[in-house]
Amino acid sequence: MTINTEMKVRVAKITPVADKVKRFRFERTDGQPMPVFSGGAHIIVSMRDGQVLRRNPYSLMSAPGDTSGYEISVLRVENSRGGSAFLHEKLKEGDTLVLSQPVNLFPFDHRGKKHIMMAGGIGITPFMAMMEQMELEGRAFELHYAVRTRSHGAYWKELQQRYGAHRIKIYCDAEKLFIPVDAILENQPLGTHLYVCGPAGMISGVLGKARTHGWPKENLHSEEFLAPPPGKAFQVKLARANRTIDVASHQSILEAVEAAGIDAPYLCRGGACGQCETAVVSCDGELEHNDHFLEPDEKASGKKIMICVSRIKGNAVTLDL
Amino acid sequence: MLVAGIKSRPVYGGLSVDPNARRHLFALEGEGALALTEEAARSGADFLKNADILYVASGSRAADHDKALTALGADTFWLSPTVPVLLNRLNVMLGQAKMGTRLYVAVTEGFIGQAMQVALNHGIDHASIRCEHRGSAARRVQCVHCKGVTDNVTTSPYVCTHCGLSLLVRDHYSRRIGAFQGVNIDAEEPGTAPQPEELFP
Numbered sequence: 001m002t003i004n005t006e007m008k009v010r011v012a013k014i015t016p017v018a019d020k021v022k023r024f025r026f027e028r029t030d031g032q033p034m035p036v037f038s039g040g041a042h043i044i045v046s047m048r049d050g051q052v053l054r055r056n057p058y059s060l061m062s063a064p065g066d067t068s069g070y071e072i073s074v075l076r077v078e079n080s081r082g083g084s085a086f087l088h089e090k091l092k093e094g095d096t097l098v099l100s101q102p103v104n105l106f107p108f109d110h111r112g113k114k115h116i117m118m119a120g121g122i123g124i125t126p127f128m129a130m131m132e133q134m135e136l137e138g139r140a141f142e143l144h145y146a147v148r149t150r151s152h153g154a155y156w157k158e159l160q161q162r163y164g165a166h167r168i169k170i171y172c173d174a175e176k177l178f179i180p181v182d183a184i185l186e187n188q189p190l191g192t193h194l195y196v197c198g199p200a201g202m203i204s205g206v207l208g209k210a211r212t213h214g215w216p217k218e219n220l221h222s223e224e225f226l227a228p229p230p231g232k233a234f235q236v237k238l239a240r241a242n243r244t245i246d247v248a249s250h251q252s253i254l255e256a257v258e259a260a261g262i263d264a265p266y267l268c269r270g271g272a273c274g275q276c277e278t279a280v281v282s283c284d285g286e287l288e289h290n291d292h293f294l295e296p297d298e299k300a301s302g303k304k305i306m307i308c309v310s311r312i313k314g315n316a317v318t319l320d321l
Numbered sequence: 322m323l324v325a326g327i328k329s330r331p332v333y334g335g336l337s338v339d340p341n342a343r344r345h346l347f348a349l350e351g352e353g354a355l356a357l358t359e360e361a362a363r364s365g366a367d368f369l370k371n372a373d374i375l376y377v378a379s380g381s382r383a384a385d386h387d388k389a390l391t392a393l394g395a396d397t398f399w400l401s402p403t404v405p406v407l408l409n410r411l412n413v414m415l416g417q418a419k420m421g422t423r424l425y426v427a428v429t430e431g432f433i434g435q436a437m438q439v440a441l442n443h444g445i446d447h448a449s450i451r452c453e454h455r456g457s458a459a460r461r462v463q464c465v466h467c468k469g470v471t472d473n474v475t476t477s478p479y480v481c482t483h484c485g486l487s488l489l490v491r492d493h494y495s496r497r498i499g500a501f502q503g504v505n506i507d508a509e510e511p512g513t514a515p516q517p518e519e520l521f522p
Contacts, residue, residue: 109446111444113443113444186421189419190418190422190445191445213421214339214341215420216446216448218446
């Protein structure tokens with residue numbers, strides 16, 4: 001629910017891009033234009049995989065002003081919960097899917113004088129759309145892009161051709177080249193903003209360094225969508241709906257609630273946006289907070305849970321749903 | 322008479338030094354000098370090695386705060402004759418500053434608002450500027466009718482120094498203009514404005 005203006009789309013093209021990375025192009029089945037979005041936005045892709053309905057967030061990487069279709073790039077992850085495996089191995093050109101409207105939790109700050117982006121691996125995708133927009137608007141930017149090997153890295157050649165090697169810097173693990181974070185942070189004009197997208201360790205490492213270099217938190221931006229981590233099965237009691245639902249070990253609370261036919265609010269499904277914040281009435285067990293949204297004291301209070309990624313270790317939790 | 326409870330009313334967090342900043346830039350007016358000398362006494366004076374102080378005495382010239390600031394031994398100290406001259410120098414310094422520079426501003430709201438205007442134009446987020454307000458509660462107010470700005474307004478209503486209307490001072494604040502908003506109080510029946518109250522002494 002939350003936004004029920006979903007768009008039915010056809011898979012117009014599937015393109016292998018790099019090792020384990022494929023690009024998917026979606027066009028509307030009704031021939032209508034896609035909404036214009038802003039660089040950094042994501043969509044929720046709803047996939048009907050046999051009996052299971054999967055809904056995953058993916059950053060849009062196509063040009064924000066291009067209304068003919070949307071493109072995403074997906075990494076086939078090793079321990080896929082099903083989403084990336086479905087997209088890579090089952091989805092075919094011509095199949096239909098449902099997309100949400102675009103939502104932007106990772107926009108660039110238009111007041112900034114300069115924009116520095118740091119991407120790790122598939123974290124490149126939101127920056128593809130951001131750079132399109134920044135180039136169009138004539139903004140100063142540079143991208144520092146870390147890849148494991150040149151063949152693992154998606155789009156780096158195209159990006160260097162388009163924006164020039166002076167703005168697109170590639171660092172390859174296999175060649176023992178790493179983003180010189182300290183040197184970059186040390187010498188930037190006032191009003192510079194920093195954006196990081198990649199693995200959790202990279203984000204916390206870079207943002208931590210930026211803080212020690214005296215960058216104010218208002219100039220630091222990051223995005224990481226979490227997959228709900230698995231755990232032991234437990235029960236959720238819904239106080240308002242007066243229902244008890246089983247949450248399986250590979251399911252999130254949100255997914256279990258939806259599978260039972262109950263609408264719960266959500267936006268990003270990745271622990272980032274705060275839309276699915278739910279009040280905990282009581283908990284027979286221990287809350288396992290996995291989100292980026294709640295503050296540490298809110299997590300410690302035991303009164304709130306983000307049902308898209310967090311779960312409990314124990315028997316049952318009663319939620320205000 | 323005051324229209325309060327408006328969210329845009331700024332709240333100033335106080336002048337605490339960011340230990341991570343590589344450079345500290347202080348824009349201080351009048352008793353704002355005390356905000357810095359007290360912070361130096363509280364947090365140790367180490368940060369002053371990398372500090373630039375711009376100071377204008379304004380109304381507290383007699384208190385010789387500039388001597389106390391000079392005695393701090395900051396990297397640079399510069400005494401400005403007037404607020405506009407200080408703001409001009411601040412603008413030039415911010416234009417050459419690097420990330421890792423933290424800006425601190427004190428002391429009257431009118432001065433804080435004007436220094437912030439300068440800083441915002443350099444792409445600094447207002448929330449990352451550390452401000453301290455003490456002393457007079459006098460306000461810088463914009464007449465929403467003629468757009469004239471009047472400094473050091475202590476009463477509400479007050480008579481616009483530009484167009485002569487009686488203006489009610491609201492808590493509605495504009496960061497872009499660096500001023501509170503004043504709205505005509507006796508538009509229906511000119512001449513019936515209530516007596517001014519000294520609300521911002």
